[in-house]
Amino acid sequence: KFPKTTIERLSYYFRALEDLSKRGIDTVSSEALGGKLNIKSSQIRKDLSYFGDFGKRGMGYDVKYLLKELKYILGLDREWSVVIVGAGHIGAAMANYDSFEKRGFNIAAIFDNDEKKIGKEINGTPILPYDNIDDFVKQNKIEMAIIAVPAAAAQAVADKLVESGVTAILNFAPVAVQLDENVRCLSVDLTTKLEALAYYMSYSQDK
Amino acid sequence: KFPKTTIERLSYYFRALEDLSKRGIDTVSSEALGGKLNIKSSQIRKDLSYFGDFGKRGMGYDVKYLLKELKYILGLDREWSVVIVGAGHIGAAMANYDSFEKRGFNIAAIFDNDEKKIGKEINGTPILPYDNIDDFVKQNKIEMAIIAVPAAAAQAVADKLVESGVTAILNFAPVAVQLDENVRCLSVDLTTKLEALAYYMSYSQDK
Numbered sequence: 166k167f168p169k170t171t172i173e174r175l176s177y178y179f180r181a182l183e184d185l186s187k188r189g190i191d192t193v194s195s196e197a198l199g200g201k202l203n204i205k206s207s208q209i210r211k212d213l214s215y216f217g218d219f220g221k222r223g224m225g226y227d228v229k230y231l232l233k234e235l236k237y238i239l240g241l242d243r244e245w246s247v248v249i250v251g252a253g254h255i256g257a258a259m260a261n262y263d264s265f266e267k268r269g270f271n272i273a274a275i276f277d278n279d280e281k282k283i284g285k286e287i288n289g290t291p292i293l294p295y296d297n298i299d300d301f302v303k304q305n306k307i308e309m310a311i312i313a314v315p316a317a318a319a320q321a322v323a324d325k326l327v328e329s330g331v332t333a334i335l336n337f338a339p340v341a342v343q344l345d346e347n348v349r350c351l352s353v354d355l356t357t358k359l360e361a362l363a364y365y366m367s368y369s370q371d372k
Numbered sequence: 373k374f375p376k377t378t379i380e381r382l383s384y385y386f387r388a389l390e391d392l393s394k395r396g397i398d399t400v401s402s403e404a405l406g407g408k409l410n411i412k413s414s415q416i417r418k419d420l421s422y423f424g425d426f427g428k429r430g431m432g433y434d435v436k437y438l439l440k441e442l443k444y445i446l447g448l449d450r451e452w453s454v455v456i457v458g459a460g461h462i463g464a465a466m467a468n469y470d471s472f473e474k475r476g477f478n479i480a481a482i483f484d485n486d487e488k489k490i491g492k493e494i495n496g497t498p499i500l501p502y503d504n505i506d507d508f509v510k511q512n513k514i515e516m517a518i519i520a521v522p523a524a525a526a527q528a529v530a531d532k533l534v535e536s537g538v539t540a541i542l543n544f545a546p547v548a549v550q551l552d553e554n555v556r557c558l559s560v561d562l563t564t565k566l567e568a569l570a571y572y573m574s575y576s577q578d579k
């Protein structure tokens with residue numbers, strides 16, 4: 166097995182290779198890829214080695230071949246239907262973010278329990294009543310959901326999603342939700358990004 | 373030096389230790405801390421070893437002592453004033469997120485160029501005209517900023533912030549902004565979180 170961060174780095178390699186392929190570049194060394202992404206070339210070689218033997222020593226990587234392989238490994242060779250629960254600031258920002266669609270993540274619906282929001286749309290995606298989650302997830306074979314509700318509602322929302330068949334959750338609420346083992350859940354905590362910036366700032370001010 | 377992810381993990385250790393300290397727990401082993409955070413105990417020992425020798429073999433870590441050390445290392449022993457540029461969905465979600473304040477990140481102001489938003493407030497934080505950034509950052513000694521504007525405006529906004537004295541930026545726009553070497557910039561890309569979920573989903577469906 167390999168660390169969770171390896172997978173997130175694979176996405177960065179995928180994106181950088183896509184960029185190179187668009188510019189007609191056929192091969193790239195781990196050094197050149199590392200230079201573009203600010204990641205050590207030894208880290209890139211190590212990450213890729215978990216998944217196979219992609220580069221020839223001294224020759225670098227074949228961009229098109231590695232792109233195809235990473236697409237398969239990351240499960241991006243298919244589309245994913247995603248629902249969002251919570252049509253507030255975070256939910257709306259996610260529904261508006263066109264980069265998700267470009268990567269094959271289609272926002273199928275947003276659910277909310279606020280009468281004033283139900284029946285509206287965000288970027289063409291309908292806001293449906295919270296109570297319809299069960300039918301909608303089953304009828305549209307939804308596997309993935311984004312939780313964007315206040316912390317107090319997060320556990321109940323997670324339970325409802327799992328009961329209706331969702332097996333992967335991205336959780337924004339600042340609480341750890343308890344889930345079955347077979348459900349994958351990643352949390353987003355943007356405070357850690359600010360704390361990382363604070364570290365770099367205080368470090369450079371010569372602690 | 374150590375990988376960027378070590379710093380983000382330090383935040384997770386800090387939070388878990390805070391939780392233990394609130395519950396009156398005086399010592400904790402790297403195994404117990406690892407079990408709580410779903411991180412290997414060897415990773416925890418390795419991360420901490422970059423910063424000092426905190427635990428006695430077989431005795432575990434002293435919670436209060438490690439908490440104080442991590443607070444200093446992460447630069448959380450002080451307050452940080454932060455401005456947000458862009459009072460849209462992301463900007464509003466960040467201004468509303470009370471966890472930032474609890475960690476010492478005070479949102480001082482939000483800037484926008486939309487006449488309809490200027491003069492309003494979000495969670496008590498004023499929305500000021502974009503052209504006031506320079507005076508505001510200099511008068512209030514702001515060091516940190518969050519960019520939450522559309523991709524097309526991100527580079528110009530980053531330049532304006534750096535010119536006025538900001539040295540740390542959290543960028544949400546899906547564009548790599550070019551900055552001076554002495555400015556720290558972290559980007560947020562939530563697509564990598566969905567891609568990580570897609571990987572786990574396709575991995576468990578027995579590739």
Ligand SMILES: NC(=O)c1ccc[n+]([C@@H]2O[C@H](COP(=O)([O-])OP(=O)(O)OC[C@H]3O[C@@H](n4cnc5c(N)ncnc54)[C@H](O)[C@@H]3O)[C@@H](O)[C@H]2O)c1
Pocket residue numbers: 250251252253254255256276277278279282295312313314315316318322337338339353354355356464465466468469
């Ligand atoms: N992780 C981070 O770094 C970060 C940053 C900002 C916000 N957040 C969190 O993200 C979440 C959403 O933030 P926001 O700014 O979008 O909040 P918001 O208040 O703008 O939106 C919440 C939405 O959820 C809906 N809702 C509430 N209870 C519900 C329920 N039981 N069922 C269905 N819908 C329900 C509300 O009607 C509202 O539309 C919050 O938990 C917030 O703390 C996290």
Ligand SMILES: NC(=O)c1ccc[n+]([C@@H]2O[C@H](COP(=O)([O-])OP(=O)(O)OC[C@H]3O[C@@H](n4cnc5c(N)ncnc54)[C@H](O)[C@@H]3O)[C@@H](O)[C@H]2O)c1
Pocket residue numbers: 257258259261262457458459460461462463483484485486489502519520521522523525529544545546560561562563
């Ligand atoms: N990284 C991710 O995963 C992720 C997810 C969602 C959104 N985003 C990005 O975050 C950014 C903000 O998203 P949003 O949903 O809040 O957008 P939004 O359109 O709701 O908000 C943008 C705000 O910026 C203001 N603005 C535009 N140009 C400006 C300028 N030159 N100076 C000052 N203010 C200006 C607008 O008036 C508006 O209030 C976008 O770039 C979006 O692509 C990123």
